[in-house]
Amino acid sequence: MDSVKQSSATPSKIRLARTFAKVLHIRALTGIAPDDGVRKIEMKLNDHLKSPFSDDEDEFVRDRAVEEAFLAKLFAGISAVKAAYAELQFAQCPYDADGIQSADQMLVLELKNLSELKQCYLKKQLDMKSPEKTLVLAEIQEQKSLLQTYEIMSKKLDSQLKLKDSEITFLEEKLADVDTDNNLLQKRLKSSGHLGMPEDIHFSGLSLNHFVTCFKQTVNSVRGFVRLLINEMESAGWDLEAAARSIEPGLVFWKQNHKCFAFESFVCKEIFDGFSYPNFSIQEESLPEQKERRRLFFDRFMELKSVRPADYLAWKPKSAFAMFCRAKYLRLIHPKMEASLFDNLDQRNLVNSGDCLETPFFLAFAEMAKRIWLLHCLALSFDREVSIFQVTRGARFSEVYMDSLSDEAFLLSDGTPETDPHVAFTVVPGFRIGKTVVQCQVYLINPACT
Incomplete structure (x- = not known):
């Protein structure tokens, strides 16, 4: 009876493992999770279905997960610094005092966060209670920072487009002035009459x-x-x-x-x-x-x-x-x-x-x-x-x-x-x-x- 229950449960576990593998593979293709992490989690699931981890293996997987979470936080911090710096540049032209102050504070804060990460790495204090959750949150933060950077670039391009439009308008007005002056000169030239000197001019007939x-x-x-x-x-x-x-x-x-x-x-x-x-x-x-x-x-x-x-x-x-x-x-x-x-x-x-x-x-x-x-x-x-x-x-x-x-x-x-x-x-x-x-x-x- 036990053997029958065990054999009936095995296909269900296998289907569950395959489902997790497909989901993790899709996440790897869409950039949500690193490919190496996917393979390790797949191996972990498959091995868990077969036999429990040893203590050494659990420690190794946890250390790798902590390192990946740390790198994710590092890249998220760098992206946040880029976004803050882009915001600072955008606020300088045209000059926006409040925007510059806000962007400067955000830039200083993100640099402090990076400095804290550096100290944690040097002191080997990378312990995290939930590295998987940290990894996901860091990736979300990185995507937000990238989106903020793209929005700032879009605003900057819109500003440059408006500037070019104003330059075009100015040049069109200048061209209209030049055309007006040319028309006046043409009218004067036409009203001045024929400018050619007659060929049959004679000394006795000078006028x-x-x-x-x-x-x-x-x-x-x-x-x-x-x-x-x-x-x-x-x-x-x-x-x-x-x-x-x-x-x-x-x-x-x-x-x-x-x-x-x-x-x-x-x-x-x-x-x-x-x-x-x-x-x-x-x-x-x-x-x-x-x-x-x-x-x-x-x-x-x-x-x-x-x-x-x-x-x-x-x-x-x-x-x-x-x-x-x-x-x-x-x-x-x-x-x-x-x-x-x-x-x-x-x-x-x-x-x-x-x-x-x-x-x-x-x-x-x-x-x-x-x-x-x-x-x-x-x-x-x-x-x-x-x-x-x-x-x-x-x-x-x-x-x-x-x-x-x-x-x-x-x-x-x-x-x-x-x-x-x-x-x-x-x-x-x-x-x-x-x-x-x-x-x-x-x-x-x-x-x-x-």
Whole structure:
């Protein structure tokens, strides 16, 4: 009878052992329990079904369970330190005093716990009443710490995403401002009319329209060179704000991109400096001699008008235009500037020796110099008195003599019209031809705003 009961109970124990083995195996695959611990617990269950443990075996299994529980507490403590440190970093930007204090206290507490674990290990005081329970609690604590770390990372990424969104919004607004400025420039360009110089121009048929057309071409070439110069300065790491302030100190521009007008005024001052337009009609010369001198400048104008400046410099390296171009380059482009832009003085040395360069920078400068020289020659070809002028800072704006490049000065801060804007500086000089005025271009400031 006993044998029958024993044989009937054996399959039940075997099924129970297999069930525990499957559960422990699943826990090992999902990361809940270490694989070695699973195998030891399986062996322990199987051996318990067969025969009871000896005292030595019980002590060995308990020591291993205590060690595994200790390691689990150690890793849980390290994960808690990581989570506290992540919380501390997150509270620093943006600055959160309460969050920093709380995270700092938690970090100190977790470090103390790790220090206590270290002392227990060194003193071999790892006795635990229930290592299995300690192991499970430590794993739960580690998972909580990891989850906390991931949540902090998620908050940080959300914050960075909001920052990028605000940067995109700012750049979109800046792009809209640039598009508006471009549209204004296009309207001005279209309203200025055709800029091409007529091919059938004759000395006897010179008119003011020819000079105005040549003047507009000159302004366009100056601005093209200034854009290239600013690009080179940006590539070389120049502080454009500081450079603009050194040209026009104490001035606050209406818009950031208006600082280009400061560089344009600097280039115009250097390139136009030294030009004089004597009134031949009051010279003590006979009329034929006056006419011959004007004809000489007109011939110079016609000779260079349709020729590429680099080709002309190579063709006539000792001409008046070549000497003018060389002198203006050496004066406008300072040696320190050239060394900063191109890391050497090769262009300067070649220009000084009279050679013609084919670099984009020098070609843009030569095109600008050509337009300035043509305007100079054309002015000296007229039989009327020609003079160049510019307006000093602080002068009142006059629509007769000036063309504004900063329409913002005509409005006060409350949106009401400003009727008395003042000149900050002259960007492009103007001309008087007889009784006719070709307006200078000025940058205006609003006295009420300043």
